[in-house]
Amino acid sequence: MTSTRGRRRLYGVLLAALVWALPLPAVGQESASPPAVEELESPEGISSRAYRSELERAWVEGGSEPAARAAAARKRGLELGFLSIETPARALLLENGSGPELSNGRLAVMLAPRLPLAHVALARTLWEEGEYTGAAFALWDALVAIPRNLEASLWLGGSLLAMFAAVVSGASLVFMVLTGLSVGRVAAHDLGDLVSRDMPEFARVALLGCLLLLPLWLGEGLLGFGLGLFAAGVAFGTASHRKALALAAVLLVLGLYPLARFAGSALLALETDAVALAALSVATDTESPAELSWLERFEDSDPLAQHALAVRARRKGDLEDATARYTRLAEVRPDDAVVLNNMANLRFLSGDVNGAIDLYERAQVQAVSPVLLFNLSQAYGRAIRVEDLRATLERAQAASPALLGELSRPGDANLVADLPIPPRRLRQRFLSADTGEVFAHALRAPVAPGWLGRGWPYAAGAFAGVFVLMVAVSGRWRHSGTCMRCGTRLCARCHGTVWSGHMCDGCHRLFQRAETTNAKMRMTRLKELRVRERRRNQIGDLLSFAVPGTAGLLARRPDLAYVAIVLCGWVLVSAVWRHGVVPDPLTLGVAGSLAFLLTSAVAAVGYTIVLAVSLAARRNL
Ligand SMILES: [Zn+2]
Ligand SMILES: [Zn+2]
Structure with a gap:
């Protein structure tokens, strides 16, 4: 299911980490032969001093020790607007020889707190060192980092939604089959009476069986078969059967249509919008030449492409190009706090302090950000506006003391920090890029290959029509x-x-x-x-333990039966898809499987409780 585009990006991410992890020649010393990967990166033969960004320069020139390089990269990363610096973190995790692994793990987490993989690697080394509590906490941090990582959260959210869609639709069908079977004998008898009262029992059962198999023969698949049993359940069941069947039908249609589509749009999010994907690569400093050319193609028509190119220019140290791009962007988005802040930073660096203050003040009307307040305080400091400086620093301190501490630590009067392309904006772009219909169709095709699978109005209309018809006619004969x-x-x-x-x-x-x-x-x-x-x-008793849902039906509690089937389905599906529905975008490690395992454990406990309640209800009949 993963496309070439998404996979190419993964290769780019890995290649960047590999390049950063390679031992590089000492600074100032001309190397006789440039490292092989540099050649790979630039076939035209750019010298080994050509860095892809200022961040890479900080990392490589930061020193020979991983700790010094990480500190240099972290400081530069803050300045260049990185929320989480993934490439050096990955490089540290790849580097096993140059330092104690534990300290590498801690440094990776410090650099990329939003990368679940870094927390997982730390947990593993802590476990190997015998620090089991620390390892458990690190694993927990990995889980907490998932929603804050765009790729990880899209993958996990998409996988969970796909699993939920599969479970509710599958469970609803199983419930319809079990309910239909539980009223099967009565239904077969009454149906036989319509033909002849002398009809033997087996002939009646065969007649009902033929009717139920008719939709399958007509090409309506399992959904058509489920519809027939749904009709039998509504016609011959009690009021509580009807309520549970109506709920199952609603969830079945929801699962096969909108839920499957949402899942598809999250899972295939990274495949459809090439500009957004390229912008994401810029945001993680892993863009490829192909992605760059996408951005350049759309720089005039798509503000996101222009924004990504501005960020890239700033990171390459081309302040003139960055200023020109931010200025053009500000014409389209005059109230964008990120654009205003980053433009103000460029003015500040060029020495136009008053121009910078003007832009910072305009930006802070639009959004409250400790980074923005820190930058404004730096500008006030340089303009020697002491009173404004003190008040702004107080506000920044109140907004985020930890971040302010980190920004102030270098004691650099020239340090101003960029704001990143908002992850929320990228997420919205990705989620609106794909309708998810391709995935939803793939999920639906084996269950609903016919007319019922054409669209939700067909399936919803069929179930609603059958329900109303069966309720209307079931009172017309003595059951x-x-x-x-x-x-x-x-x-x-x-x-x-x-x-x-x-x-x-x-x-x-x-x-x-x-x-x-x-x-x-x-x-x-x-x-x-x-x-x-x-x-x-x-x-x-045997059936209650062997077939989920039977306990509830035998206790005349169809609601419990349905819940039991859903919970059991979740346990099954999360075991089958324990590595996700599509391959993990190399951001989670075991954190993804751990998340599925946790939901599976909760579902298993829930199933046990529902089974116990159903068995107790049957004893009290
Ligand atoms: Zn009797
Ligand atoms: Zn009869």
Whole structure:
């Protein structure tokens, strides 16, 4: 399911990390032969001093020790607007020889707090060192980092939605089948009466079976088969059966249509919008030449492309180009706080302090950001506006003391920090890029290959129509029943009048009017019935444990049956898709499987509780 475009980006991310992890020649020393990967990066033969960004320069020239390089990259990263610096973090995780692994893991987490993979790597090394509590906390941090990482959250959200869509639609179909089967004998008898009252039992069952298989033969697949059993369940079930069946039908249609589409649009998000993907690559400093050419193609028509190119120019140290691009962008988005802040930073660096203050002040009307306030305070400081400086620093301190501390630590009067392309904006672009219909169709095709699978109005209309029709006609004939004591068929049409739909004449006499029966024969009959009852209970217990949902139906609680099937389905699906529905974008490591395992464990506990409640309800019948 992963496309070439997404995979190419993954290769780019890995290649960048690999380049950064390679031992580079010491600064100032001319290398006789440039490293091989540099050649790979630039076939035209740019010298080994040509960095892809200022961030890479900070990393490479930061020193020989990983800690020094990480600190230099972190400072430069803050300045260039990186929320999480993934490439050096990945490089540290690839580098095993140059330092103790534990310290590399900690540095990776410091550099890329939003990269779940870094937390997972730290957890693994902590575990190997015997620090089990620390490892557990690091794994927890990995889970917490998922929603803050765009690629990881799209992948996990898409996978969970796809699993949910598959579970609710599958569980609804299974529930319809079980409910249909539970009323099958009564339905078969009443249907047979329509043809002939002398019809033998097996012929009645065969007739009903043929009718139920008709939709399959017509090419409507499992959904059509489910619709037939749904009709039987509504016609012959009780009011609580009907409620649970209506809920199942609604969730079935929701699962097959909108939920599957949402899942598809999240899972395929990174495949459709080439400009947004290229902007994401710029945001993680891993853009490829192909992605760059996409951005250049759309720089005039797509503000996101212009924004990404401005960010890239700034990171390459081309302040003139960055200024020109931000100025053009500000014409389209005059109220964009990110654009205003980054433009102000460029003015500040060029020495135009008052121009910078003007832009910072315009930006802070639009958004509250500790980074923006810090920058403004730096500009006030340079303009020697002491009172404004103090007030602004106080506001920045209140907004985020930790971030302010990190920004102030270098004590650099020239340090101003860019704001990144808002991840929210990228997420919206990605989610609106693909309708998800391709994925939804793939999920639906095996279940609904026919007319019912054409669109949600077809499926919803069919289920609603059948429901209304069955409710309307089911009161028009006397339903046959079964004796609760001996299992005899009770039918007013076949046996003249029956006085109860639940107990035959013989059993009524045996239990309610014992004086009219022969004592010896009564004892024999009661013994037979007790044996039958015990056998029925044993089979019921066996089915309750073997087939999810049976316990609820036997307890006459269809609602519990449906919930049990959904929970059991979740346990199954999360085990099958424990590595996600599509391959993980190399941002999560085991954190993804851990997230699925946690939901699976919760579902398993829920299933056990529902099963226990159903068994208890059956005992109390
Ligand atoms: Zn009976
Ligand atoms: Zn009959």
